[in-house]
Amino acid sequence: MAIQQYNTALLLFSRSSEGESHVKNFLSFGNTAKNKTLTKKIIDRSIVIAKKSGLPYFFWDEKLQRGNNFGERLANAISDVFEKGFEKIIVIGNDCLELTALNIHHAATQLEKFERVIAPTKKGGVSLMGFGRSNFNQKDFENIRWQTTHVYKDMLSLAHETNNSIFHFPFLNDVNNHE
Numbered sequence: 714m715a716i717q718q719y720n721t722a723l724l725l726f727s728r729s730s731e732g733e734s735h736v737k738n739f740l741s742f743g744n745t746a747k748n749k750t751l752t753k754k755i756i757d758r759s760i761v762i763a764k765k766s767g768l769p770y771f772f773w774d775e776k777l778q779r780g781n782n783f784g785e786r787l788a789n790a791i792s793d794v795f796e797k798g799f800e801k802i803i804v805i806g807n808d809c810l811e812l813t814a815l816n817i818h819h820a821a822t823q824l825e826k827f828e829r830v831i832a833p834t835k836k837g838g839v840s841l842m843g844f845g846r847s848n849f850n851q852k853d854f855e856n857i858r859w860q861t862t863h864v865y866k867d868m869l870s871l872a873h874e875t876n877n878s879i880f881h882f883p884f885l886n887d888v889n890n891h892e
Contacts, residue, residue: 809840832882837862
């Protein structure tokens with residue numbers, strides 16, 4: 714599934730399986746080793762999807778992340794990818810099991826028509842976001858209330874403040890724990 718938008722990169726922003734398994738418990742019975750194994754499978758699945766997307770992709774775990782909080786780390790990662798010469802970026806995490814390579818391909822196509830692409834989650838977050846270099850303001854981005862139920866609303870507000878056109882994906886589910 715090769716994509717012609719070579720000016721678009723995919724950023725998989727994640728922790729390593731070791732780091733993620735310390736923060737998220739996907740198993741109700743609390744077995745640390747099995748939780749780490751499951752976490753690795755979830756992250757590996759996201760890497761496979763990134764590869765299948767046809768876009769140049771970058772896996773940015775805590776070894777590459779810089780910043781004092783989630784917003785700073787994500788904004789810095791996005792800036793670093795833009796510095797590699799890409800004009801557009803699609804960002805995904807590792808926690809949306811409904812996300813597919815076809816969704817990413819569709820997002821890249823929609824970025825040719827819209828200034829932003831957003832896939833909201835049912836919990837108020839986002840599972841995918843895409844935008845161009847000209848639509849990225851690092852400080853505004855850092856100020857989004859990340860890891861809350863307000864992420865999607867904050868991103869919409871930011872897009873409306875800058876009069877950006879937005880393509881909305883249907884709501885998807887993300888996973889953060891065994892529930």
